[in-house]
Amino acid sequence: MRKKLLINLAMVLVIPGFLFTVSCAKKTIKDDTSLVQEAEDEAAAKAAAEKARLEEMARQRAIEEQRLQDESERMASARDLFLNENIFFEFDSAVLLAEAQAILKNKGEWLMNNPDVTVTIEGHCDERGTNEYNLALGDRRAASAKTFLMDLGISGSRLNCISYGEERPVDPGHNEEAWAKNRRGHFTIN
């Protein structure tokens, strides 16, 4: 009886053992394939990830370029504004009115943001009055603007002044409209 039991036990143990061997061997082969598959998958995934990464980089670059372009456009227009926006004065006066002060504040800001720049402030007058007196008045107008900017913190060494009196009008007309345009302070970048 015990012999039969032992043989059965052995059978029970050995045959599945064989089976296991067979199946392990099968498994091994199976693993190989999946590894390859995994490798393939991985490679494919990597490629896809790389592609996505490259696309993302390109997208980021494009955004950055756009940002830089916008920035430089903004800077150019701020620079243009600095150059093109004049301050105006009343007749025979070098006093800075509210509007002139607001414009000068903007110019002060731009100068703060561009610390390497030095500028020249031009003082101009309308044609009335005499040439010599207008040279002195233009001088006072440029000096007025310079003092205001220095009070905002801009270093005086960055601000040159020059008076042109009535010698360089922007409007040659002989009426109040032309005269108002000519009574100006104008900025140029050195």
Added chain:
Amino acid sequence: MKKYYIKTIGLIIIASFMMVGTGICGAGYDYIDITHPFLRKIPIAIPVFKEIYPSDATKHLSKTASDLLAETLEFTGYFKILDRDAFLVDMQTVTSLANVNFYNWTSIGAELLVTGGGLIQNNQVELELRLYDTFKEKLLVGKRYKGLVKDQRKIVRRFCSEIIFFLTGNKGFFNSEIAFVSKNSGNKEIYVCEFDGYNPRQITHTKSITLSPAWSSDGKWLAYTSYAKGKPDLYLKHLRQKRGAVISKKGINITPAWVPNKFELAATLSFSGDPEIYLLTGTGKIIKRLTKKRGIDLSPTWSPDAKHMGFVSKRSGTPQIYIKDISSGAVKRLTFQGRYNTQPSWSPKGDKLAYAGMENGHNDIFVIGIDGQGLIQLTHDQGDNEAPSWSPDGSLIVFSSTREGLSRIYVMTSYGTDQRRLLALEGEQTEPDWSPRMVNN
């Protein structure tokens, strides 16, 4: 009986005073009343000069020299030049210049007569010139001149100076010049012409903006402001020799005015942050500061004895003219009428200042006594009139005027009469300055 004697004695006394009185007035000063010199123009006849030896050249000389003499005397404003068509005498038929039939001249209303005899030989010109009082039948001035043909203008002018000196006791201005600014194609340059507008020539070639010429009192230097180096600098230039100096401080360097009889000048400099007037040497070094108030101070002008300086200041709120006593330093305001008075010019006679006063947007020339009295307006409703400058004898004023549209140089008597244009160049002319009498002319 006693009454009769007293009357006759009284009349005799009065009569003798009158005769003595005219004697006291002196030789020529009857002719032109110094206090009202332009009130009545003296009729004067200036016939074509006699050709001493007839020739084409002499004929041309006789015409041009006599015409120039007439124009020069007319320029002074003292004379009415009579029309030659009314003359009864043809000078070519006169045998001797020394014999004059005065009735031929008094009958056409001439009170003065100038006769001349001309001769050209070997490129040398000889002119004998005589000034007569036709009613008194007297020779007043007679001169004979010799020179090169090209000197005939100088000769005529010299004789005119003799005439004016005899009639007014004043040396006149025929050896003076006028500096001015002319703007052509965007550039302003300094030009100089003779006092009557003849022979204008360009002095600066800066191709920039050059302004406000000022003569030194010996007529050898010109000071002016120029943007040649990009900003308003002050240049001092010797006209004959190629030398000079530049004042190029920060800010404006403008409105030069030479001190009479000194190699010094006053000018406005703003390097301290405010336009002030400084005294400088003729080499451009600062001697001292002359104005001390905050606000615009500029446009100095010197009294002929250099003891006073007129200038423009905004210290009371609007540009007005002030006078500073140089030795005491005291400053007095001169102008109280009008809200904008600039460009003062002190008369070489010392008693008045001319200036430009602005009202309703345009300028007119005014003259005021140094005591602030006697204000008169010399130009009215004729555009913009600026930058007055006196002739060296104080009888005429040169200024700029836009009455024709473009700005031109004009001349008038010191009373505002006889306003006429001096010259017209291409572009616009402004800022005239009348030189002193030139010594080497």
